[in-house]
Each structure stands twice: as C-alpha cells, then as structure tokens.
Amino acid sequence: MRRSLSLLVLLALAGCQTAPVGDPTELDGPMFGAKKETSFYMMPEKGDLRLRDIATVARVIRKHRTLAAAEKELLRRSAQMQFNGLIALEIQRLEPKYEPLKAAARRSLPPEQARKKVAEIERDQQREALKNIAARMGENIAVPVSSGANKSLMAFASVDEGRLEIADALYEVDVPVAKLPAKSAISGPKGEVAALLSDDVIDLPSSPGNP
Structure with missing residues (x-):
C-alpha cells in the first residue's frame, strides 16, 4: 500500500x-x-x-x-488510408453497441424496410466512429x-x-x-x-x- x-x-x-x-x-x-x-x-x-x-x-x-x-x-493518399484504418477499427469496436439494433431491424421489419433501417444504423455507427477519432486526435x-x-x-x-x-x-x-x-x-x-x-x-x- x-x-x-x-x-x-x-x-x-x-x-x-x-x-x-x-x-x-x-x-x-x-x-x-x-x-x-x-x-x-x-x-x-x-x-x-x-x-x-x-x-x-x-x-x-x-x-x-x-x-x-x-x-x-x-x-495524402497514404495518410488517408492510415486514417481510414483507424476509423474502421473504431467501427469494429462499436459493433457490440450497434449490432443488436441491426438484428432487431432485420427481425421486425419487411426485407426492404430492414435494409434501409440497417443502412441508416450503419451510417450512425460510422458517424460515431469518426466523432470518436476526431475527439481523440483533434x-x-x-x-x-x-x-x-x-x-x-x-x-x-x-x-x-x-x-x-x-x-x-x-x-x-x-x-x-x-x-x-x-x-x-x-x-x-x-x-x-x-x-x-x-x-x-x-x-x-x-x-x-x-x-
């Protein structure tokens, strides 16, 4: 101690x-x-x-x-690829938060509506990932x-x-x-x-x- x-x-x-x-x-x-x-x-x-x-x-x-x-x-191209990699990792880290929402949409909605809803949820996930990276790196x-x-x-x-x-x-x-x-x-x-x-x-x- x-x-x-x-x-x-x-x-x-x-x-x-x-x-x-x-x-x-x-x-x-x-x-x-x-x-x-x-x-x-x-x-x-x-x-x-x-x-x-x-x-x-x-x-x-x-x-x-x-x-x-x-x-x-x-x-720019090389740096952008590295930056995109950080975003991709953050998207993956957020998957436990967003996957249940996607699964619920697939279960409860007709196929066409489910696809649109899942695409909307994925956009939210990407936006949050970018926001988190921006908060960490400035x-x-x-x-x-x-x-x-x-x-x-x-x-x-x-x-x-x-x-x-x-x-x-x-x-x-x-x-x-x-x-x-x-x-x-x-x-x-x-x-x-x-x-x-x-x-x-x-x-x-x-x-x-x-x-």
Whole structure:
C-alpha cells in the first residue's frame, strides 16, 4: 500500500513538472526537444487516451522544403488510408453497441424496410466512429515521412469530416520519426499540437532537386 501511494505521488509530481532541455540543432539530443519547456500530462484514470493527455514528444525545428503537387497527393493518399484504418477499427469496436439494433431491424421489419433501417444504423455507427477519432486526435495530424538520408521529416495535415488535407511543406523535427512512440503529440510549425497519425513512416522518394 505504501509503495502504491509513493508511486502515485511521484506520478503527480511528474505530471506538473516542466523542464528546459537540449540543443535545437542536435537531432540525437534529448527526446523532448530543446531550450523550451515541455509539458507532461497524466494518463486518464479510465476511458480512452485523448490528445490532451499526451506529452509533446517532438517539435518542428525548421522547414525542410516545399512539397510538389504530386508529393502532396502521394502523402495524402497514404495518410488517408492510415486514417481510414483507424476509423474502421473504431467501427469494429462499436459493433457490440450497434449490432443488436441491426438484428432487431432485420427481425421486425419487411426485407426492404430492414435494409434501409440497417443502412441508416450503419451510417450512425460510422458517424460515431469518426466523432470518436476526431475527439481523440483533434483537427491537426502529424504524418511521419522518410526521404533519402533525412529521417526526421514530418508533414502536417488538417482533418475535415474525415478527409485529410496535407499542408504545403515538409518540416524537420528534433527526433528521428522512426523513434517516435505511437500516440505521440507533435508541436507543429505554428506551435499547434498535432497528433501523430501512426508509427508507420511514409517513404517519399527523393530526387536530385529534392533531397
């Protein structure tokens, strides 16, 4: 019991602390960035982990370059597939809530009406899944990118009704993107907090003009 209480006290202290650390140009330096206070957030006691509960573990240190239109589209498609996968998993998680409603419609209604009712219930399920993902991740999404020798690149996207829109530039962050833990939060180019889309790094082919 004493050990449990001591652990809780330490966690509470950790949840309130801030600390300036590191050199902003040193990519192998401390994970929490450099010369800037980093906030730490406590895990919720119950329920889903949400963006506000997550510590910012990487931040933009400079703009790398502007993306070509074809590169933006490649990143958008890849990121959209990952985002759609999150929604699909959430739909599956909600199935125990909605399947009894679908089953009741199939039992109690004529076939044509049942099909329409089930389709309506499925739309409600999809809307709730999207709402839950949006609540967890927010409107700003960080998309980890690898290109050539540079392993610390991040693209950023906004989310509108489940559709991702990639911003015009790639940025360098102060942590190699492959080392970022899942469910990280990234401090973006304007200081906004962006949820890491996934730990699946998108490979962007380099060209002579775009390292």
